[in-house]
Amino acid sequence: MKSTQQITLRLPDDLARQLAACTPSRKRNQFVVELVRRELDRESRELEEAAQRLSALEAAHAVEDSDWLDLDTSDSHWGEFDEERFLNELAAKQLPLSKAPRAASA
16 A cells, blocks of 8 residues: 555635535545646646757757857957947837838728
């Protein structure tokens, strides 16, 4: 027999009434155990699938990542981040509102 641990669950009244109505009193513990086990298994599968998708994405983009590793930062313009220069260059590249393309009217 597996070891067990007794815990106390607090359920909202409506949920407790539903549990009592649909599950015989002697089977409620097993019902809750099965629900918890099923949900934890589902969560574990979802996490594993997400990790596999992330690994596949990382593998697919490994070449792009290696470009950063090979980047030569010895050039003088790779010093500290110049926020003012960045904002000026960004503003210069943005279209003025009067020249921005407008959505076609329906």
